[in-house]
Amino acid sequence: MPKWRAGTLNSSRMDRSAEFKRWKAQCLSKADLSRKGSVDEDVIELVQLLNAREQFFTTSSCAGRILLLDGDINGLGVQKQNCCWLLVTHIPCIKDDVMVALKKANGDAVFKFEPFVLHVQCRQLQDAQMLHSVAIDSGFRNSGITVGKRGKIMLAVRSTHGLEVPLSHKGKLMVTEEYIEFLLNIANQKMEENKKRIERFYNCLQLALERETTNSHTKIKEKNNPFCTPKKKRNPEKLRGKCIPEENDKEPEIDDDNDPGINVAIFPKDY
Amino acid sequence: MPKWRAGTLNSSRMDRSAEFKRWKAQCLSKADLSRKGSVDEDVIELVQLLNAREQFFTTSSCAGRILLLDGDINGLGVQKQNCCWLLVTHIPCIKDDVMVALKKANGDAVFKFEPFVLHVQCRQLQDAQMLHSVAIDSGFRNSGITVGKRGKIMLAVRSTHGLEVPLSHKGKLMVTEEYIEFLLNIANQKMEENKKRIERFYNCLQLALERETTNSHTKIKEKNNPFCTPKKKRNPEKLRGKCIPEENDKEPEIDDDNDPGINVAIFPKDY
Numbered sequence: 001m002p003k004w005r006a007g008t009l010n011s012s013r014m015d016r017s018a019e020f021k022r023w024k025a026q027c028l029s030k031a032d033l034s035r036k037g038s039v040d041e042d043v044i045e046l047v048q049l050l051n052a053r054e055q056f057f058t059t060s061s062c063a064g065r066i067l068l069l070d071g072d073i074n075g076l077g078v079q080k081q082n083c084c085w086l087l088v089t090h091i092p093c094i095k096d097d098v099m100v101a102l103k104k105a106n107g108d109a110v111f112k113f114e115p116f117v118l119h120v121q122c123r124q125l126q127d128a129q130m131l132h133s134v135a136i137d138s139g140f141r142n143s144g145i146t147v148g149k150r151g152k153i154m155l156a157v158r159s160t161h162g163l164e165v166p167l168s169h170k171g172k173l174m175v176t177e178e179y180i181e182f183l184l185n186i187a188n189q190k191m192e193e194n195k196k197r198i199e200r201f202y203n204c205l206q207l208a209l210e211r212e213t214t215n216s217h218t219k220i221k222e223k224n225n226p227f228c229t230p231k232k233k234r235n236p237e238k239l240r241g242k243c244i245p246e247e248n249d250k251e252p253e254i255d256d257d258n259d260p261g262i263n264v265a266i267f268p269k270d271y
Numbered sequence: 272m273p274k275w276r277a278g279t280l281n282s283s284r285m286d287r288s289a290e291f292k293r294w295k296a297q298c299l300s301k302a303d304l305s306r307k308g309s310v311d312e313d314v315i316e317l318v319q320l321l322n323a324r325e326q327f328f329t330t331s332s333c334a335g336r337i338l339l340l341d342g343d344i345n346g347l348g349v350q351k352q353n354c355c356w357l358l359v360t361h362i363p364c365i366k367d368d369v370m371v372a373l374k375k376a377n378g379d380a381v382f383k384f385e386p387f388v389l390h391v392q393c394r395q396l397q398d399a400q401m402l403h404s405v406a407i408d409s410g411f412r413n414s415g416i417t418v419g420k421r422g423k424i425m426l427a428v429r430s431t432h433g434l435e436v437p438l439s440h441k442g443k444l445m446v447t448e449e450y451i452e453f454l455l456n457i458a459n460q461k462m463e464e465n466k467k468r469i470e471r472f473y474n475c476l477q478l479a480l481e482r483e484t485t486n487s488h489t490k491i492k493e494k495n496n497p498f499c500t501p502k503k504k505r506n507p508e509k510l511r512g513k514c515i516p517e518e519n520d521k522e523p524e525i526d527d528d529n530d531p532g533i534n535v536a537i538f539p540k541d542y
Binding site for chain 1: 396399400403404413414415416417418420427429433434435436437440445446447449450453454457
């Protein structure tokens with residue numbers, strides 16, 4: 001490559017790197033404006049691991065939570081924003097907490113389990129690709145990259161592992177206490193599984209970052225790490241890059257492994 | 272730029288373009304292996320619009336559906352894959368259909384509304400960015416790009432607008448018929464809203480593609496098109512690129528506009 005061209009590329013890369021550094025410093029120096037004012041305990045280590053690397057910084061996170069919201073339903077079945085929080089907890093929940101909170105509902109109360117979510121700004125596309133791959137392998141199948149018009153690259157780590165259950169209508173409870181207990185049992189189990197996925201994500205990420213740092217030529221196979229093994233053996237057809245047709249009516253799927261939101265065939269590794 | 276360099280770039284771009292063409296031809300010539308064997312009616316036009324463009328092809332789609340699944344719950348609250356479909360419909364549903372289907376349940380039946388999902392392979396990153404921007408503006412806030420190791424670029428269009436409601440335990444129905452009716456009413460409204468979003472997506476996409484084709488220098492403002500107006504005026508702080516802190520405990524949010532899965536601050540337009 002001619003010298004002037006190499007020079008231009010290098011200086012543009014340096015500009016980009018300096019700009020990213022500025023963004024990062026600016027973001028991390030800001031006060032945490034969330035109501036809680038701090039990062040959730042279950043994701044502190046993960047957030048620290050990412051922010052300690054020069055190619056990443058986190059812009060928002062939630063470890064996963066059980067929510068009870070009281071809202072109005074408009075004509076389109078979409079809940080309006082002027083709803084209020086009856087209950088929010090990041091730890092397993094008991095029936096009495098929900099029953100007490102439900103007494104305050106006078107609209108359409110909805111019970112939700114929202115799994116882990118994390119937004120990470122990345123210096124380069126390849127950093128986002130690496131993180132995306134780790135997220136998918138850890139079970140966060142709805143993760144995706146956003147590339148902004150001005151070049152900001154963001155990875156959103158998302159799961160499909162939620163619950164959304166309407167409980168009351170115009171203040172009237174539509175289910176029994178027994179059902180609430182049954183539902184909480186499922187939500188608490190999902191919270192437990194969610195926590196395991198966060199741990200898996202942390203372990204996979206650590207391994208991937210170590211690989212990058214040591215820049216080892218010996219490829220450490222993921223299967224050697226019990227905490228970072230893709231959950232399912234993939235379809236060999238798909239591994240050969242076979243195209244997946246329009247899927248209007250697929251085979252049964254409940255677990256994230258088969259979630260229609262992101263298909264096995266489009267995992268970064270299969271490319 | 273020196274000639275040899277321009278030549279290399281051009282030939283690499285041509286290789287990439289030819290490779291994409293091959294992938295597209297291969298994918299679209301394959302039989303539709305889904306159970307239904309065809310694209311859902313509500314997304315046919317959208318799928319055709321995309322596939323008619325040389326820079327895109329769709330690899331899977333579902334217009335949105337109501338599902339009733341009967342599955343086992345393992346110790347982790349994760350449903351195993353050996354569940355069966357009791358009911359699946361892409362059109363609004365009545366209570367009797369669900370009650371009849373529920374009679375066949377002998378495990379843990381779960382009612383789901385799964386909104387529109389679409390996977391589109393894109394020739395270049397900028398094609399995926401454009402499509403991503405259109406998806407976000409149409410209300411599909413959980414959309415994201417995947418960039419594979421071998422360079423395949425995929426956009427997944429996803430909504431947050433679902434329902435997941437456990438209904439029975441070991442074959443025993445845990446809710447009343449009245450609740451099923453209430454739930455179906457909400458699910459059917461969500462289906463209606465989902466359809467509107469698909470239409471909005473189609474209209475926004477058409478506008479964006481026209482803009483590309485005419486390569487007009489006059490910027491047509493989106494607000495001139497009533498079918499392609501972002502749903503909410505964004506926070507001016509965010510528009511100035513202000514960083515969003517770790518969000519552990521945010522303000523009330525139910526509508527997609529405030530979904531924690533993807534934050535206003537990371538929309539492509541705000542970059």
